[in-house]
Amino acid sequence: xxxxxxxLVQQGLVMIADTRTNAGLDNISTYRKLHVxxxxxxxxxxxxxxxxxxxxxxxxxxxxxxxxxxxxAELDTIEKVPTMFRAAQLIGRAIRRVRATxxxxxxxxxxxxxxxxLFGGQIKGGPMRLYMIYSAGNFIECGQEAPFLQVGEHKxxxxxxDRAVKFSTDVYDALKIGLIxxxxxxxxxxxxxxxIDIALICxxxxxxxxxxxxxxxxxxxxxxxxxxxxxxxxxxxxxxRPPYGVKG
Amino acid sequence: xxxxxxxLVQQGLVMIADTRTNAGLDNISTYRKLHVxxxxxxxxxxxxxxxxxxxxxxxxxxxxxxxxxxxxAELDTIEKVPTMFRAAQLIGRAIRRVRATxxxxxxxxxxxxxxxxLFGGQIKGGPMRLYMIYSAGNFIECGQEAPFLQVGEHKxxxxxxDRAVKFSTDVYDALKIGLIxxxxxxxxxxxxxxxIDIALICxxxxxxxxxxxxxxxxxxxxxxxxxxxxxxxxxxxxxxRPPYGVKG
Numbered sequence: 372x373x374x375x376x377x378x379l380v381q382q383g384l385v386m387i388a389d390t391r392t393n394a395g396l397d398n399i400s401t402y403r404k405l406h407v408x409x410x411x412x413x414x415x416x417x418x419x420x421x422x423x424x425x426x427x428x429x430x431x432x433x434x435x436x437x438x439x440x441x442x443x444a445e446l447d448t449i450e451k452v453p454t455m456f457r458a459a460q461l462i463g464r465a466i467r468r469v470r471a472t473x474x475x476x477x478x479x480x481x482x483x484x485x486x487x488x489l490f491g492g493q494i495k496g497g498p499m500r501l502y503m504i505y506s507a508g509n510f511i512e513c514g515q516e517a518p519f520l521q522v523g524e525h526k527x528x529x530x531x532x533d534r535a536v537k538f539s540t541d542v543y544d545a546l547k548i549g550l551i552x553x554x555x556x557x558x559x560x561x562x563x564x565x566x567i568d569i570a571l572i573c574x575x576x577x578x579x580x581x582x583x584x585x586x587x588x589x590x591x592x593x594x595x596x597x598x599x600x601x602x603x604x605x606x607x608x609x610x611x612r613p614p615y616g617v618k619g
Numbered sequence: 620x621x622x623x624x625x626x627l628v629q630q631g632l633v634m635i636a637d638t639r640t641n642a643g644l645d646n647i648s649t650y651r652k653l654h655v656x657x658x659x660x661x662x663x664x665x666x667x668x669x670x671x672x673x674x675x676x677x678x679x680x681x682x683x684x685x686x687x688x689x690x691x692a693e694l695d696t697i698e699k700v701p702t703m704f705r706a707a708q709l710i711g712r713a714i715r716r717v718r719a720t721x722x723x724x725x726x727x728x729x730x731x732x733x734x735x736x737l738f739g740g741q742i743k744g745g746p747m748r749l750y751m752i753y754s755a756g757n758f759i760e761c762g763q764e765a766p767f768l769q770v771g772e773h774k775x776x777x778x779x780x781d782r783a784v785k786f787s788t789d790v791y792d793a794l795k796i797g798l799i800x801x802x803x804x805x806x807x808x809x810x811x812x813x814x815i816d817i818a819l820i821c822x823x824x825x826x827x828x829x830x831x832x833x834x835x836x837x838x839x840x841x842x843x844x845x846x847x848x849x850x851x852x853x854x855x856x857x858x859x860r861p862p863y864g865v866k867g
Binding site: 596 | 704747774775776777778779782783791792794795799803829839843846847851856857860861862863
C-alpha cells in the first residue's frame with residue numbers, strides 16, 4: 372500500500388509520499404516513491420506514485436530514457452518536454468507503453484494492473500500545475516476549489532485536507548496539514564509507513580525550496596503528532612453538549 | 620453505502636447510523652438503520668446495520684419472529700434471549716438463515732452477499748457489551764483498548780475515533796466525537812447522508828437515555844460542524860513550522 376498527496380496553494384506546491392512497499396504482510400521494504408527532477412531556473416518537477424512498484428519504476432525509467440512522440444522524430448523525455456501539460460501526456464504515454472509490454476503477463480498472473488501518479492511542478496514560461504495520472508494514462512488537473520490530489524490509500528487522510536486546506540493556505544501550513552494527513556493514514560493502515568519523503572516548491576522559483584526525508588523518531592514529526600492529537604481532544608471539549616431530548 | 624459506529628465507554632454506549640440507501644447513484648432513499656429494542660428495567664439493545672438492505676431487513680424480521688435454537692425446543696427471539704453473548708449468537712444464526720434462503724439468488728444475480736451489524740446494549744444481570752457481527756455470522760466484541768467498532772464506509776471517520784476516544788471518555792463527549800466522525804464521512808462519501816440516528820444508553824440503567832434523529836439543517840449539528848472545522852484550522856496554526864533544511 373502507499374499514500375501520496377499533492378497540495379497546490381497560491382504560494383506553491385507540497386508533495387508528500389510514504390516509502391513502504393509490501394508483497395504480502397510478511398515482505399515489507401522501503402522504496403522511494405517521491406522523485407524530484409530539478410534543473411534550477413529551467414524546470415522543477417515532482418512525481419509520486421502508487422500501485423504496483425514494478426510498473427511505477429518502469430514508467431519512471433521510460434520518462435528518463437524517452438518515449439516515442441507520434442508528432443515528432445525525437446523521443447520525449449521528462450527533462451526536455453516543453454510544458455507541464457505535455458509532460459503529463461508523456462507520463463500517460465509511458466504508462467500505456469508499460470501496459471503494452473506487461474498487461475498480458477499481469478492478466479495471466481491474475482494481478483491487477485494498478486499504477487497511479489501525482490505529477491506537479493513548473494517549467495519556465497508556464498504556470499505551476501498539479502496532475503493525477505490514472506492507470507489508463509488519462510489524467511486530471513488539480514483545481515482551486517479542492518486544492519489537493521491523492522493517490523493510494525486516500526480515505527483516512529482526506530477529512531483533514533477537506534477541512535483545513537484552501538487555495539489561500541500558507542504553503543508551510545499546507546506542509547503541516549499534509550504531514551497530519553499522512554500521520555492519520557499511517558495510524559490506520561500498516562501498509563503506509565515511515566520514512567516520509569516531502570518536497571516543497573515555491574511558485575515561480577523554478578527550484579526546490581525543501582526536499583526532506585522524515586525518519587522514524589524524528590523530534591519535529593513526533594511533536595507534530597502529539598500536538599495534533601492533543602488539539603483534537605481539546606477541540607471536542609469546546610463543543611457544547613448535545614441538547615437532544617430524552618427518549619424519542 | 621452506509622456508515623455506523625458504536626462507542627463503548629465506561630459510562631455507557633453510543634450508537635450512531637446514517638439513513639441513506641442507494642441502488643445506484645440515481646436511486647437514493649432514506650431508511651432507518653439503527654433500531655432500539657427496549658424493555659426498561661429488563662433489557663435495552665441497539666442494532667445498526669450495513670450492507671444490502673434486503674438482507675439486513677430480513678435479519679431484523681427473523682430476530683423478532685424467532686430463529687431455531689439447536690439446543691432448545693422454543694424459537695429464540697431478541698426480546699427473550701437471556702444474555703448479550705447469546706443475543707449476538709442469535710444475530711449470527713439469523714444471518715446464516717438468510718444466507719441459506721438468499722445466497723443462491725444473489726450469486727445468480729452476481730450480487731455480493733454483504734451484511735454486517737453492530738449490536739450493543741445490556742440485559743439485566745449481565746454486563747454492557749458491544750459486538751460486530753460479520754456476514755458469515757461470526758462476531759467480535761469491542762475491547763477497552765480501542766473502544767469503538769464501525770461498519771460500512773469506515774475509513775473517513777476512523778482517524779478522529781482513533782485519536783479522541785478512550786474508554787474513560789465522557790459518554791456525551793463520545794457522542795460528540797461520533798457525530799464528528801459521521802460528519803467527516805458524509806463530507807467525503809455521498810452514499811452516507813442525513814438524517815442521522817443516534818442512541819445513548821448509560822451503563823446499568825437498562826433504558827435508553829437518548830434516542831434522536833438529527834435532521835438536515837438542525838442548528839446544533841450545524842454548529843458542531845462549524846466549530847470542528849474552525850478548531851482544526853486553528854490547531855495546525857499552533858504547530859511550529861517544520862525546521863527541515865533546504866535542498867536535500
